């Protein structure tokens with residue numbers, strides 16, 4: 273009996289050791305009841321001291337509506353013209369993946385401005401901010417209440433007024449590991465590819481908007497993703513044109 277118990281302890285230890293570092297179950301996320309729906313995938317979180325918050329939902333391919341959405345023939349769009357980072361900020365995460373830096377660099381390398389700062393290891397993740405910004409850019413996994421939502425990126429900033437006065441002040445991102453399995457889809461096409469989804473979501477963190485026109489389905493900012501997809505790990509020419517225009 274003692275030996276069996278010992279084996280069970282070892283087995284449990286091995287399982288824990290092998291569990292993906294991406295897993296952080298139990299951290300629930302839901303939009304506040306005060307959030308105002310602008311469209312299926314965009315919610316207004318309200319204003320705090322003049323700063324405006326938006327939550328952008330990323331849905332699974334299967335939730336894709338049949339009809340064409342808003343026209344975006346250029347296949348790129350901004351959350352708001354001129355609303356971009358004007359100071360480089362660090363980010364905090366408890367996701368241990370080398371792909372994070374790769375995705376950050378995918379956008380960063382296209383512009384002269386230092387778009388994303390380095391990871392701040394001295395600060396802990398304490399959750400996405402849906403009511404007011406807390407001056408931390410956070411990236412983590414959790415359980416998103418709304419079904420079919422792969423991830424939510426929240427962006428706070430100044431989106432109105434003359435474009436040159438607009439700016440972003442915070443991004444928070446939560447990826448759903450309660451309903452979806454994550455990993456490297458080049459190794460296992462059944463999983464949601466972390467780098468693929470992250471690169472898209474970081475586009476929002478940089479100020480890029482979703483594209484829903486079906487004729488733009490190859491761009492990284494196309495609003496839907498699915499398991500096994502890896503083509504959005506890098507940027508399409510339209511994504512590059514867009515980010516360079518925003519940070520020109």
Ligand SMILES: [Zn+2]
Pocket residue numbers: 328329330472473476481482493494495
């Ligand atoms: Zn999106």
